[in-house]
Amino acid sequence: xxxxxxxxxxxxxxxxxxxxxxxxxxxxxxxxxxxxxxxxxxxxxxxxxxxxxxxxxxxxxxxxxxxxxxxxxxxxxxxxxxxxxxxxxxxxxxxxxxxxxxxxxxxxxxxxxxxxxxxxxxxxxxxxxxxxxxxxxxxxxxxxxxxxxxxxxxxxxxxxxxxxxxxxxxxxxxxxxxxxxxxxxxxxxxxxxxxxxxxxxxxx
Amino acid sequence: xxxxxxxxxxxxxxxxxxxxxxxxxxxxxxxxxxxxxxxxxxxxxxxxxxxxxxxxxxxxxxxxxxxxxxxxxxxxxxxxxxxxxxxxxxxxxxxxxxxxxxxxxxxxxxxxxxxxxxxxxxxxxxxxxxxxxxxxxxxxxxxxxxxxxxxxxxxxxxxxxxxxxxxxxxxxxxxxxxxxxxxxxxxxxxxxxxxxxxxxxxxxxxxxxxxxxxxxxxxxxxxxxxxxxxxxxxxxxxxxxxxxxxxxxxxxxxxxxxxxxxxxxxxxxxxxxxxxxxxxxxxxxxxxxxxxxxxxxxxxxxxxxxxxxxxxxxxxxxxxxxxxxxxxxxxxxxxxxxxxxxxxxxxxxxxxxxxxxxxxxxxxxxxxxxxxxxxxxxxxxxxxxxxxxxxxxxxxxxxxxxxxxx
Numbered sequence: 214x215x216x217x218x219x220x221x222x223x224x225x226x227x228x229x230x231x232x233x234x235x236x237x238x239x240x241x242x243x244x245x246x247x248x249x250x251x252x253x254x255x256x257x258x259x260x261x262x263x264x265x266x267x268x269x270x271x272x273x274x275x276x277x278x279x280x281x282x283x284x285x286x287x288x289x290x291x292x293x294x295x296x297x298x299x300x301x302x303x304x305x306x307x308x309x310x311x312x313x314x315x316x317x318x319x320x321x322x323x324x325x326x327x328x329x330x331x332x333x334x335x336x337x338x339x340x341x342x343x344x345x346x347x348x349x350x351x352x353x354x355x356x357x358x359x360x361x362x363x364x365x366x367x368x369x370x371x372x373x374x375x376x377x378x379x380x381x382x383x384x385x386x387x388x389x390x391x392x393x394x395x396x397x398x399x400x401x402x403x404x405x406x407x408x409x410x411x412x413x414x415x416x417x
Numbered sequence: 418x419x420x421x422x423x424x425x426x427x428x429x430x431x432x433x434x435x436x437x438x439x440x441x442x443x444x445x446x447x448x449x450x451x452x453x454x455x456x457x458x459x460x461x462x463x464x465x466x467x468x469x470x471x472x473x474x475x476x477x478x479x480x481x482x483x484x485x486x487x488x489x490x491x492x493x494x495x496x497x498x499x500x501x502x503x504x505x506x507x508x509x510x511x512x513x514x515x516x517x518x519x520x521x522x523x524x525x526x527x528x529x530x531x532x533x534x535x536x537x538x539x540x541x542x543x544x545x546x547x548x549x550x551x552x553x554x555x556x557x558x559x560x561x562x563x564x565x566x567x568x569x570x571x572x573x574x575x576x577x578x579x580x581x582x583x584x585x586x587x588x589x590x591x592x593x594x595x596x597x598x599x600x601x602x603x604x605x606x607x608x609x610x611x612x613x614x615x616x617x618x619x620x621x622x623x624x625x626x627x628x629x630x631x632x633x634x635x636x637x638x639x640x641x642x643x644x645x646x647x648x649x650x651x652x653x654x655x656x657x658x659x660x661x662x663x664x665x666x667x668x669x670x671x672x673x674x675x676x677x678x679x680x681x682x683x684x685x686x687x688x689x690x691x692x693x694x695x696x697x698x699x700x701x702x703x704x705x706x707x708x709x710x711x712x713x714x715x716x717x718x719x720x721x722x723x724x725x726x727x728x729x730x731x732x733x734x735x736x737x738x739x740x741x742x743x744x745x746x747x748x749x750x751x752x753x754x755x756x757x758x759x760x761x762x763x764x765x766x767x768x769x770x771x772x773x774x775x776x777x778x779x780x781x782x783x784x785x786x787x788x789x790x791x792x793x794x795x796x797x798x799x800x801x802x803x804x805x806x807x808x809x810x811x812x813x814x815x816x817x818x819x820x821x822x823x
Contacts, residue, residue, distance in 0.1 A: 276457075279457050279583075279584060281456075281459045281460060282551065283579075285488075285489070285580075286553060289553070307467055307468070310463070310467045314460075314463055314464060314467060314469045319459075319463070
C-alpha cells in the first residue's frame with residue numbers, strides 16, 4: 214500500500230478535540246516531530262462528515278468527548294475510507310493503550326499503516342495530553358493561590374484598621390486562629406471578610 | 418477493603434451502581450467503589466478491556482458484541498448481573514408525531530398500530546426520517562429495528578439511523594438534525610420537557626422484559642477473582658432491592674440528580690422509576706408500571722436465553738452469520754452460574770432454570786425457584802412472536818435475515 218512507503222510528512226493526521234488549545238498543543242508537537250499534514254477538527258456538529266471527507270490515516274481523538282461513539286460508527290460504515298480501521302496501534306500493546314486511556318486520548322489508525330510509524334504519533338499525543346492536563350492543574354492552582362493571597366490581604370487590612378496593629382501582628386492573629394481551628398489561613402480570612410461584610414450589611 | 422473501579426454512563430439505569438456506593442452496600446461487603454463517570458460507550462468498553470476499570474455499566478448487546486469480536490477489540494466479557502430491565506423509549510419530533518397522528522397514549526399502548534401508521538406516512542414525509550440511536554449494539558437500537566421491521570420498514574434503507582450521544586439527542590432534535598431518537602432516560606423526558614418531542618413508544622411495550630444494562634467484567638478477571646465478584650454481586654443485589662422500593666424512589670432520584678451522576682433535575686429522573694411518563698409537551702401523562710425494573714421479578718438474573726435473543730437479532734440484521742460456535746459464545750456472556758454462586762446465601766429468589774422461552778408470559782407468572790417465591794414479569798413481544806432459545810434457526814427463518822453487512 215502506498216501509505217507504507219511514503220515519508221512521515223505524508224501521513225495525514227486529524228486531531229479531533231473539543232479543546233482548541235489542547236489540539237494546538239498536540240499539533241505543535243507533531244509538527245516539531247516532522248509531521249506536516251495535520252488537520253484540526255472541532256468535535257461539534259457534523260464533524261464526522263468532515264473527518265470522513267479529509268480521509269486521514271490517523272485520527273487522534275479526545276476521550277472526554279461524548280461523540281466518540283458517533284465517530285466509531287462512521288468508521289464502521291464508511292465507504293469513503295474503504296480500508297478497515299484498527300483502534301490504537303496493536304491489540305497486543307496493552308500498556309501503551311492503558312497509558313493512552315489514562316491520558317484521555319484515543320487514536321484510530323488506518324489499517325496498513327505500520328506499527329513503528331504509528332507508535333511515535335500516539336506516544337507524542339499521550340505526552341502532550343498529559344502535559345496539557347498538568348498545565349491546566351498548575352494554572353488552576355496558581356489561580357486559587359492568587360485568590361488566597363488577595364483574601365488574606367483584605368483580612369489583614371481589616372484587622373490592622375480595627376485593632377490598630379501592625380501587618381505582622383495581623384498575620385500572626387490569622388495564623389493562630391487557623392491553627393486552632395485546623396483550617397487554612399485563607400479560609401479563616403475568608404470567614405472574617407464574609408462576617409464583616411454581613412455585619413456591615415454589604416453583600417459580597 | 419477491596420478497591421474496585423466501575424465506569425458508568427450518566428443514565429437513569431446506573432442507579433444500582435450509584436446506590437451500592439452511596440448507601441453503603443458496597444462498603445458492607447468490604448468493597449471500596451471508585452465510580453468513573455464516562456461519556457461514551459467506546460471509552461467504557463476500552464477501560465474495561467484494557468483493565469482501567471474492573472467492571473462497567475454496559476449495554477447488554479455491546480457485551481455480547483465485544484465477546485463475538487464485532488467491535489474494535491475482541492475480548493471475552495462476563496455479565497453476571499443485569500442492572501436493569503426495560504427503561505427505554507422512542508421519541509419523535511412534534512411534526513413527525515403529528516404526521517402519524519392519533520392519541521398520544523394510544524400510540525404508546527399499541528406499538529403495532531403506531532408502526533403500521535409510520536409505514537403509511539413514510540412516502541409522504543419531507544425526507545427519509547433520520548433517527549438517533551446511542552449505539553448500534555444497544556437494546557434501544559435492536560428494539561427500534563424490531564419495531565420498524567414488523568411493519569416492513571427496513572431500518573437500514575427506509576430510515577437513516579444515526580449514532581448520537583444521549584446528552585446531545587434533545588439538541589439534535591430541536592435543531593432538526595434528527596426527526597426522532599431512541600434512548601434511555603432521562604433523555605426522552607428531557608426532549609419532551611424542552612417542548613420538541615413526543616414519546617411515541619416505550620421499550621417495555623415492544624418487549625415487556627427486555628434486558629437493558631448489565632454489569633460487565635472481563636471474563637478472565639471474573640474467573641481470577643471469584644470472591645470479589647461474589648461480594649460485589651451481593652452488594653449490587655441489596656442495592657437493587659433498595660432502589661426498586663417505591664418508598665426510596667425520591668431519595669434515589671435525588672442522588673442521581675447530582676453532577677457526579679446524571680446532573681439533571683430529580684423530578685425528571687423520577688419519572689422512569691415510578692413509571693409516570695409525560696409523553697407530550699402538552700402534559701399528557703401515562704402510567705407504565707414496568708417501564709423500568711431494577712430488582713423485582715428476578716430483573717437482575719442474567720437469563721442465557723436473553724443473551725441468545727440479542728444474538729439472534731445481531732444475526733438478523735447482518736452483523737454476523739449464524740454458527741453453533743458463535744451461538745455458544747454469545748450464550749456464555751450472561752453468567753447465570755456466577756449469579757447463583759454469589760447469591761447462594763440470602764433471600765433473593767433464584768430461578769430454577771437459566772434459560773427460558775422468551776415472550777410466552779402474558780401475565781405475572783409464578784415459577785419454580787430454589788428459594789422464596791418468584792414471580793416473573795410478563796415478557797411478551799408486541800407482535801406475539803415467541804423466542805425459543807433451543808431453535809434459533811427456525812426463529813430467524815421467520816424474519817428473512819438480511820445479507821451480511823461485512
